Amino acid sequence: MRRPQRFSPSPDDARPPSVSGRAGLPAELSAFVGREEELAGIEALLGESRLVTLAGVAGVGKTRCATRIAALMEKRYCDGVRIAGLADVHDPALLDHALAEALGVTDHTGRPPRTALLEYCAERQLLLVIDGFEHLVDACARLVQELLRRAPRLRVLAAGRRPLRVDGEHTFTLAPMTDEDAVALFLLRARAVRPDFRPTGADRETARDLCRRLDGIPLALELAAGRMRALSMEQVLHRLDDRFRLLTGGSRSALPRHRTLRTAVGWSHELCTPEQRLLWARLSVFAGSFDLEAVEYVCGGHGLPAESVLDVLDDLLAQSVVGREDLGAGSRYRLLETVREYGAQWLEAAGDTERMRRRHRDWFLGLATWCELDWFSPRQDRAAARVDAELPNLRRAMECSMESPEDVRLAQYLAGTLWFYWAGCGRLAEGRHWLDQVLDEDGPGYDAGRLKALWVLGYVAVLQGDSTGAVAALLECREAGELSGDLSAVAYAVHRTGCLSLVRDDLPRAEALLREALARYREAGELNSNVLMAQVELAMAVAFGGDLAGAAGICQEVREVCEDHGERWARAYALYVLAYVALEDGLPGRARLMLRECLTVAHAFHDLLGTALSLELMALVTAVEGDAAEAAVLQGAAERIWPSVGLPLFGSAHYGRPRARCAELARTALGGGRYEAQRHAGGRLATEAAVARAVGARTSGGRQGGEASRGPGGGRTDPGADDEVSGPDAAPDARRPAASRRTGRGGPEL
Template identity: 60%
Template sequence: MRQRPLRIRTRGNLPSELSGFVGRGGELARLGRLLDSARLVTITGVGGVGKSRLALAAARAVAEGIAAESRDGGGPGSRPQERHFHGVWLAELSGVRDPALLEFTLAEALGLTDHTTRPPRTVLAEHLAGRRLLLVVDGFEQLVEETAELLAELLRRSPGLRVLAAGRRTLGVEGEQAFPLAPLEPTGALELLVGRAVAADPAFVVTGTTRPLLAELCARLDGIPLALELAAGRLRTLSPAQVLARLEDRFALLTGGARGAPARHRALRTAIGWSHELCTPAERLLWARLSVFAGQFDLDAAEYVCAGPDLPVDTVLDVVGELIAQSLLVREETPAGVRYRMLETVRLYGAGWLESQGDATRLRRRHRDWYMGLATWCELDWFSPRQQEVAALVEVELGNLRLALECCLDEPEELHLGQYLAGTLWFYWAGCGRLTEGRHWLDRTLEQVPAEGQEEYEGSRLKALWVLGYVAALQGDAVASMSALHECRDAALRSGNEVAAAYAVHRMGCLALVSDDMARAGELLGAALDLYREAGELNSNVLMCQVELAMAMAFQGELAGAATLCEEVREICEDRGERWTKAYALYVLAYAALDAGDTAGARRLLTECVTVNHTFRDLVGLVLAVELLALVTVTEGRPAEAAVLQGAAEPMWGGVGLRLFGSGYFNAPRLMCQQRAGEALGPEGYAVHAAEGRQLSVDALVLRARWVPGRDGAPRTGKPAAPRRGRRVDTSL
């Protein structure tokens, strides 16, 4: 009996715990019991009381239960954890301001990639419909109504979904169970304060003299965890008595909140305001200016955005270090390097100060300018060995890029900047599985009327138009694609913009290719290559144009010429360190190798292709490669494995859009594989193996696609019966 590869399921995205969870054992146990019986539980409480920490602790307890169940060999139906069989997922909403991005953020948190024109809400509902999981939603206060409406619909349509929310108020959804979170009891508060103080300064000790002072400090701060953590940071440089004295001096001045608000609300304001007062002028200034960032940011961004005559650039690093030492900034390791993040309550306090200084608009524009430059640099570096690093960087900076786009759209005279930014990110929208969000921003920037006197910025609009045409074509929206591309080409010809005209003609050829008009595709793609050469343009787009021309040739039987074009592309890509376009060249070369009977060579090419496409989250390239790999597999004499791969590809097409673009040429490998594997296995056998494939996650599919066929014995080689040269495959099979 052959051994099948191990299935791997992604069970969630919870961050690792960086510090101990203290003082909430009783609340955690009660919350766990409530989650057993309710489908929506909302932890409520004042900002800084520990709602997020408790929610994450409860979520980790559920995740650990799932992991333990898996280690014990349990499965669905064997233990209570089956209700969360598909994992625990965290959606952080504190950085989301635009209601239109709420659904994108939830989809992103769940790891969904969808290239279709379907609303993200539909994608979310369809994904969750057959799954049993726990979704943790944190930081929804600025979008209470929109979050409540979306979660109510998802819960209604997804019987296996459970939600744990954390916010300052309940959502008001039917069936919601509120879990009010009070401040820490004195014992827990003291334990937290001392633990954080020791973490900040290992030399810190509690003595008989300082213990009552620390207990009084906990009482004065009403046991609010955020206030205690801020106080613990101050204990590095001040004695408990000094901290109490300074806090006492500022109660009258810094007590805030509405008249009649609970004392703990005023205590939190006091704690943050007191920490603000204890900062140096430079620290207060940087705190306020850093509030313009959404989520994480790096030192270079902080220096550019926040520095000025009153805060020299060479001092920013030291001031950042002081804010970290005082627990006002958090240092985090990310795939794109070291980043900093401000706790949301602290950020909002700083934002208030920035507004009061009248400097918020200027800082937001500097923030926008930095991320315009970052996007420009990333577009250039996409055609380099740093391509994967660029993808990781844009992923980390997405929140700030969204904020920059919003800033561009706020004022009509800066609309051209939004068009430029949305167009410049084409490599991320198309190359990293973000077609739907890219379409959102492109549509928004192009639907608005430019301000008068912006004719000089026509190039930005033309760029957004051809990128929109490209994105819409990949989504299978031919009408929108053709409309945008014709507008771009005609305007480019009128203005003499040869580069924009080349891109428009190129994407028209791409649209003809996926529409099965191979003659027209060859004509347009060849013309685009000539225009690119005349303009001196060479980048991933230009090479992709050559690959697409090779596809048109291969589908018409000109395999030798197609292989020559793609070998040239592969050589240039390897010289430049480009991997994304190279993967598509490998697809065409594998197609030619399979036609020539070289199944081993085709498999090697497709294995690399699958790996690269998965790295960049390019679902279009990945599913095309998997379909062709399935045909290679059945040709090797492994029909069962081919059926598994075919089944795994089916749900992926649901995220891309129209299956294989409705193309008979792109469809040929799938149909031939289905026919040959079906003949070998019989209808029932094929259906069983295809169903197995449909259960695989994308990660598990990629692992399986890279499986060495020699484990099943020597692979069988031989020239396949399809795809045949020079004709369109009959799709009625």
């Protein structure tokens, strides 16, 4: 009897082991663009781990990157590289057969195909690429785990939308393309369908906008480029609101699920459980990033118990539907716009959009309220950072509230509650936009929300230098507050009217109104940062009127209250007034120490008014100490900030006095030409560099980097040559002061 043949190698297997398995790699039909850092990272992981999973959202380019890695690394494996594409394998029972076919394993015995696979791989040095396994993830995980245990020289690169979750697995999440690579890919593919296309500079900007709208997803970019046969780039961009209808007609050689954007994303949707699909749809109500607490409140219930939200969210993270970003405040999550829009369509189809949008709005109304309370506490910086992170969602909440007349009051309340962010964190222009918008809507009379929005509008208008707008809003707020008996609203209106008088140089009226406001605050039982700022502004009026001791006494009281409550923002303004008093008393060194803290805090909160005022007073201190060149530089840096604040009002005689005195001292010491050169050099400094320069300066007479400063080689340095501190006297950490490290943000770009 003939003995059964146990194993018959394929033609590739018959080659000497030193010959790589090139036959297993498909040839590239179009140029590969970008991804240098990603490819290097995947290569490095394959050097450390025997199983690397390349995960990512639909259409992000996992297959193309895996194939590229295989081509780059094939010569490192004596027995070659093989690619097993599993997209067309739907029955888990056929998985072993599919891998055997990819490896060229032919077995004529009655043994299970896995036995032949294990025998084939056992002694081979081989890289196996498994692509598109997500619909067979459980069966594939068991097979890969067994292969790796039985074949010690085997390495596996798996490409799919979720990890295998096998021991020893390293996951590399492939992000969308960078702007530069995305534009390069789009333009290259556009020229392939329109050889006469020669992009101009304007075309490249349009392409950049288009690529950002498409999240830098290569599949979406390829499909959009294909539309260039019939449409201009501007037409493609304008039609992206219906991207799933527009982005169709991919290559016939592509997998069916890659021929349209809808089917590519829909493939991920099909792989989700009902609970995962439900959460995906509900997550679409968020804008920008979001945190777990918000997801649990907004998305929990009605088929998705709140206690299961974390597990379902984790599943969506594993499947690359949701992305994660780790910030200083904790983990946050995000949907790419394409994924979000797909979920929004399912939410609309379920008839649940309006309910979810209201839940979203209610959560962020509560969040804004808590952040306002935290602003008057040691958590002040966290409150600012939280609003910063949640700003897209807060905008969406205001938009939602303005869609129906009965909810306008909520939009007004929300816009007013964010006063500390608009005024204290450098967002005056956006605050003015929202306050004007919500107050233009017809609401149910003068309730507390509308009155709050009115006094906040008046406050913002004062800071912007718009006295007409400020007077109108504050007068309306006071009159309506008196009619309705809202003592707090009246106090705020009186306070901000006094502030307006102060910047208009009407000191007697300012002092009277601010004292009245403080009395009203006491009557209403108010104590917060606004009340402390009323005291600081009263101290300014008193100081400008010549009573330096009285101003110092008021600010010392503010300073003590701030320290008791952990409040830093109002405290910085109190220190500004105390520094002003110290300088007037002939103590520039003491003034400098307080101004350093003022600048650090103001810059940390992106408070442009506090930054500009403190820089100007620091410039005067520097001039008094004898460094006229550096004083001119700092003055120029402050002048660059003022147009973003409201110079028409803050150029008043009293607020402008340090500016005028500094200019007089520096110009006398330097001469007109040198003074102007140094001032213009300071005007070229970025705000962060200017603050670092001022905070890191010597305490008396030392040259920080003015015209007469000398570098390490003895030559003169030009403080305007770049945006960083120069010269041997630069602060050790001048390139990134503590003021810039609160939220990970750099200085404001003006």
